[in-house]
Amino acid sequence: MKGTRFAACVTASALALTLTPLISPAFADATAEGIARYREALADGNPAELWEMQGEELWRTARGPKNATLEKCDLGQGPGVVKGAFVTLPRYFADTKRVQDLESRLLSCMETLQGIPAAEVAKTPFGKGEQKNIEALVAWISAESRGMKFNLPMSHPEEKRMYEIGKRAFNYRGGTHDFGCVTCHGEDGKRIRLQDLPNLTKGPDAARGFGAWPAYRVSSGELWSMQRRLNDCFRQQRFPYPLYGSEVTIALSTYLGVTANGAGESTAPSIKR
Amino acid sequence: MNTTLRNTALALATLATVAGCAGGRPSAEQQAAYDRDTADVMARSFREQGIVKTDRLQQDEVMTACSKHGHHIEDALRDRIQESAMAGIRWPSDGNYLGDWKEGEKIAQSGRGLTWSDKPGDPNGGNCYNCHRITKKEISFGTIGPSLYQYGKLHGNTEATQKYVWGKIWNPNAYTACTNMPRFGAHAILDEKQIRHIVALLLDPKSPVNAE
Numbered sequence: 001m002k003g004t005r006f007a008a009c010v011t012a013s014a015l016a017l018t019l020t021p022l023i024s025p026a027f028a029d030a031t032a033e034g035i036a037r038y039r040e041a042l043a044d045g046n047p048a049e050l051w052e053m054q055g056e057e058l059w060r061t062a063r064g065p066k067n068a069t070l071e072k073c074d075l076g077q078g079p080g081v082v083k084g085a086f087v088t089l090p091r092y093f094a095d096t097k098r099v100q101d102l103e104s105r106l107l108s109c110m111e112t113l114q115g116i117p118a119a120e121v122a123k124t125p126f127g128k129g130e131q132k133n134i135e136a137l138v139a140w141i142s143a144e145s146r147g148m149k150f151n152l153p154m155s156h157p158e159e160k161r162m163y164e165i166g167k168r169a170f171n172y173r174g175g176t177h178d179f180g181c182v183t184c185h186g187e188d189g190k191r192i193r194l195q196d197l198p199n200l201t202k203g204p205d206a207a208r209g210f211g212a213w214p215a216y217r218v219s220s221g222e223l224w225s226m227q228r229r230l231n232d233c234f235r236q237q238r239f240p241y242p243l244y245g246s247e248v249t250i251a252l253s254t255y256l257g258v259t260a261n262g263a264g265e266s267t268a269p270s271i272k273r
Numbered sequence: 274m275n276t277t278l279r280n281t282a283l284a285l286a287t288l289a290t291v292a293g294c295a296g297g298r299p300s301a302e303q304q305a306a307y308d309r310d311t312a313d314v315m316a317r318s319f320r321e322q323g324i325v326k327t328d329r330l331q332q333d334e335v336m337t338a339c340s341k342h343g344h345h346i347e348d349a350l351r352d353r354i355q356e357s358a359m360a361g362i363r364w365p366s367d368g369n370y371l372g373d374w375k376e377g378e379k380i381a382q383s384g385r386g387l388t389w390s391d392k393p394g395d396p397n398g399g400n401c402y403n404c405h406r407i408t409k410k411e412i413s414f415g416t417i418g419p420s421l422y423q424y425g426k427l428h429g430n431t432e433a434t435q436k437y438v439w440g441k442i443w444n445p446n447a448y449t450a451c452t453n454m455p456r457f458g459a460h461a462i463l464d465e466k467q468i469r470h471i472v473a474l475l476l477d478p479k480s481p482v483n484a485e
Contacts, residue, residue, distance in 0.1 A: 191414075
């Protein structure tokens with residue numbers, strides 16, 4: 001069943017890709033229509049399902065020096081509760097005394113429960129070794145909140161502080177090109193080349209944009225986590241390399257998630273060009 | 274129960290201190306503290322990679338002001354940024370603004386250069402199509418900037434227009450403080466020769482921007 005849907009998706013995407021160049025260049029509307037058709041074809045059957053299945057299995061598999069599962073991992077809703085956790089992250093955790101996003105929280109759980117050193121995982125390149133396991137885990141954990149509205153807590157002073165830092169980091173312009181997140185994501189209805197850009201300073205678009213990651217990327221055939229998404233945004237901004245799970249990445253996710261609060265539902269893991 | 278109550282009280286007390294009892298909006302002192310925290314967080318969160326060093330995070334007056342105020346910049350600051358940008362524009366050494374529009378089109382198409390995945394010595398592109406419609410033929414264009422299609426036809430290929438286009442590419446803050454557009458000349462993203470080619474792409478009557 002899943003295999004059939006995946007095959008249908010690949011065929012439909014290939015068809016859409018073939019059709020797009022045939023659309024008359026004179027009409028911008030036809031271009032927009034072509035993009036919409038391509039997106040529709042993509043959404044029908046998402047290979048992220050494969051990562052979801054792996055992630056669920058990994059959660060329940062005893063691993064690491066302590067040979068333990070992640071089933072006692074507390075994602076904010078109590079030990080082992082996965083459903084609904086994704087749409088409340090990042091949030092403050094009393095045991096680590098800091099605000100954590102899904103990925104930095106998983107690192108804490110892997111270290112404390114399984115004995116896998118967090119610093120080592122953080123240094124591993126995307127798509128390699130333990131990072132591949134993180135990708136599967138975030139796919140499954142986010143899928144368990146699919147269709148739920150964002151509801152990040154803002155009662156702890158640290159959550160408020162990270163939101164404020166995230167807002168400032170979003171507007172921070174620098175590098176050779178004077179770019180910041182705000183350059184591409186600060187206005188309604190803009191595009192870079194043919195790619196629609198959500199206005200991440202407003203609720204509905206923040207839910208649509210932030211709520212789409214992790215996502216399966218058709219162009220690379222990989223599952224990208226939010227950390228990887230932000231990492232590549234900074235690369236394109238001509239900024240230096242953001243450390244995995246660093247404060248700036250968690251602050252940005254806090255700002256985006258809080259902005260999305262109540263404004264829309266999570267669709268992650270979604271499928272992207 | 275006692276612990277929970279104590280923790281709640283403690284959290285509320287901290288919150289009250291942090292919020293400066295301003296009822297939601299942080300006080301001026303609190304805003305300044307968040308500004309300092311942001312600077313520390315930025316400094317701690319990045320490392321160098323490939324050709325990109327961490328000095329890319331350093332902000333000049335323009336970056337600092339535009340990060341803080343966005344497009345809602347006050348008049349005096351706007352004037353200062355624009356005047357200083359204008360004074361810094363380096364006009365073409367031989368007085369010639371127009372290059373080869375065909376080369377200009379290549380530069381406008383290229384989004385390469387200055388990221389950590391680019392190699393040292395690779396020529397930088399202008400990324401123009403990322404944000405602007407330029408020719409009729411290229412339908413993959415962005416909309417962050419205005420359409421430049423038929424720019425020369427609409428504005429005329431006069432020396433005044435050539436000078437304006439050159440200056441705008443060299444440092445767009447000379448005309449619009451805190452624009453989204455990079456300072457291609459002032460930040461050495463593009464060299465004189467490349468800028469000449471882009472001016473030609475926009476203004477040469479034979480360029481597809483104006484001829485098609």
